[in-house]
Structure formats: structure tokens, C-alpha cells
Amino acid sequence: MKYMLLIHQADAPTPRSPEAWATLSEAEQQAVYSDYQAVNETPGVTPGMQLDDPATATTVRVQDGKTLTTDGPFVEIKESIGGYLLFEADDLDAAIDLASRVPAARLGGAVEVRPIVEW
């Protein structure tokens, strides 16, 4: 199974919004960098393909270290996709696990997991 992970940035601090980014301690900033790096180096992660329709979407958030998974696209923060990943995984649970490791998910954003249409 191939999944697109759409990273909804929302209010998650990034180096591009210096004020928000400055609210993170240096250790937290380092953790964000190294977590993104670890995610990008996860076997199976590559970019770019067609997405299935939004009804097949699952949204993952992390609050207090707990993974919250809900049905559907994350409509409240439309227009705020900060990046995306392509992930080849056995099943949805594996994709949810990767999504929960994306720092934006725990910093106020969310990750939308969509299966890729395969022909």
C-alpha cells in the first residue's frame, strides 16, 4: 500500500515563522529537525503521486503523547499544508504510526493519510 501523508502545518512552529519557532527551546528545535530527518530516512518514504478521494482520508493528531485518529479530511485548517510525504506501508496502522512521528502532528498541526490510487 502507498500512502500520501499531507502535513497540515496549522499553528505548528516552523523556522519560517520565526516568532513561533522561537517559542520552542533549542532542544525542542533540535528534536524537530532530527525527527523530520528520521521520518525522511524511514524505509519506504518517497515523494509524489495521485491521491484517492477525500472520503478515504484519515486524520491523525498527537496530544499529550496520545495518537488521536479520526475519519475524514481536516477541513478547519484547509490551505495550510506545509509539506507531504509518500509512504509505502503494509497497512493503515503502519501509516498512522509514521504520521504520529511527524513533528507537526504534536505541535498543533495534523497529518492527513490518504491512500494512493494504484492502476
Next chain:
Amino acid sequence: MVDEPPLEQVFRQRWGYVLASLIGFLGDVDLAEEAAQDAFAVATERWPRDGVPTNPGTRLVSTARNRAIDRIRRERTFAAKAQLLAAEPHEEPMAPTTFPDERLELIFMCCHPALSVESQVALTLRTLGGLTTDEIARAFVVPEPTMSQRLTRAKRKIAAAAIPFRVPPDHLLPDRLVAVLAVVYLVFNEGYSASPTRGDLADEAIRLGRALAELMPDESEVHGLLALMLLLDARRDARFDDGEIVLLADQDRSLWDATQIAQGRAALDRALAMHGHGPYVVQAAIASLHADESRDWAEIAALYHELSRLTDSPVVELSRAVAVAETEGTDAGLAIVDGLSLDNYRYMHSTRAELLRRLGRTTEARAALERAREMTHDEPERRLLDRKLAELGSD
């Protein structure tokens, strides 16, 4: 043969097992449903003539498997060039007694948090309970096409997003089990809380609860939920008299189902023996105390306190207030109620009215009852509030 249950009952009991086994084998919910329906149709024709086989479940599974393999073969002949079906189905003969029971995998798939709660409930009733789309639609008061669409969408998502057919690994199990139990309890409440006519849904939830307890014997909350449902449902026949609500204190205890209370208490004992103290176990313990001849309000208040700590729910606090009113006095109970922000909850107003009435604050009690009456859309409930208003009289 005298005690042989009617075919319909056999089918309802076996449907979940047969379907789960087929989904495990075929990996496709729709194909599995078609094959299971084929097998049940064959049984309907043959069993009345040849008798019910000693192991109806495994017989149904093996018939359904053969039918599914036939179907796949036929389709493959038609679509040979399309190469839609790449993998060969397993064709090695299986001993009829070795089909694995995959109902647990099925229920965890149906209650996956990536599906909406409505879909989780509908799919669970459809696949494990064997209810028709029409029956589920009627139970949840939505048009049949809406329910049909919901089921189709959920099944499509399972396939398209690869929601796994398996019991989740240990690190995911606690959270996922919470979802499974919530779905079963939702089904139960749908059948239990409204009116006595929806008892079939409560029966279905108890059947699912029993299956879970059999499949996950080491999870105390599973036994807790089963105990809770059995203890509450045991009072079903006493809760209404001629369509009118009968409050717990006024119920005719001879109408309570003693066998079911005993089964509920046995399930609760099992949960307690595992040192279970989750929300369902605590609620079952409260329900068990409510079934006693004289209610131990101090113990009930203590358990509500524990439940409140576990759930952080103002609704639980409201129930605790009732128990506190019985032990520490009406004033103490009312103080708790007045501290709750539950203004939109009708039972807050009716509870407050009862406590105010006991304190002789009739005018305030009447205002609270009227508030509750405005908020209820349930006819028997409205009539109960009317009776209470009439009892208050005028100043």
C-alpha cells in the same frame, strides 16, 4: 432435536463467525458477504431436509469457502486477460474443524478509529450481528439509502486505505479496545434507554458482549461491560408500565430477571478477581448495588466518586450528587448539583427539582421541572414530569 433452535437463530449466532472466517480467508468484505449469503441459502434449503449438522458453523464456513472459490474461478475465466485477480486462492483441503475463529479481528477492523463512530456501529451490527441494512437503518432512525451508503463507504475505505484485519499489537490494544467497547455500549444504550420496544438492539449488544468476553477472557473491562449490560437489562420489563416510566425505587422487583442479574454479578466477580477497576467495572459495581434489596448509598457514592475520577464527567457528578443526598443529606447533594455546568442537560434540572422538592423549596422545584419538561422530546418522559408537576401542587 426437540431443543434445536430455529434456523434463524442458528444463522444469527453463526453469521459473525462465518463472515470473520471468510474475510480472513478472502481478504475482501463484499466477496465474503456474498459467499456467506450463498452458504446460508444452501443451508436454508438443505438443513430442514437433512437435519442441522453437528457443527453448523464450520459446515457453513466450508460451504461458503467453496462457493467463494467457485465465484473467483468464474470471474477469472471471464476476466482472464484483465489480470484483476493475480493471486491464486488457497485450494488445499482444510479439515472442517480447524477454521480459526476470526471474530476478534473482524470487530477490531470494524471499530478502527479511522472510521467514523456511526460507521463503526453500523459495520459491527452488519458483520458481527448479521443485521440487515434495513434493520440497522430502522434502529438508528435514518433512511435505508443513507445507511446503505454509509456501509458502502466504510467498506470501500477499509479496502482503499488498507485498514488491517487483525487484533492490534499490544501497544495499540488498550486504546483500540476502548473504541470496541464504546461501540457495543452505544448499541446497548440505543436499545435500552429510549423505550422498551427496542430491546432487540440491547439483546444484540449483550450477544456481542458475550462474544467479546469469550474471545478476550483476560480483559477485565470486557467482563465489566458485559456485567453492566446484563445488570441494567435485567430491569427491562420493570422500567415501563403501560408505556409509563417507572423509577428504580418504584419498580416491581418480581419483574427483574433474576437469572440475568446472577449472570451479571458473575461477570462482575470475574472482572473484580482480575483487579479490574476501569469505568465499565465501576459502573457494573454500581448497577449491582442498585439491584440489592436495600441500597448501600454510601458505597454507591464512593463508587461514583471513583467513576468521576476516571471519567471526569459532570454527568457522573450528577449521579454522585444523588447518592450524596441520600447519605450526607439533601443540602450536600444540591450543593454538588448547583456547582455543575450542565444547564443544557435535562436530567440536571429534573434531579435538581427532586432535591429542591425534598427541601420544601416548591417554587424553585417547579421552575426546574418546567425547565426539564421544555427540554425533553420523549413522550413517556414528558408525562412523568407532568405527574411530578401535578404532585407538587400549587403554593
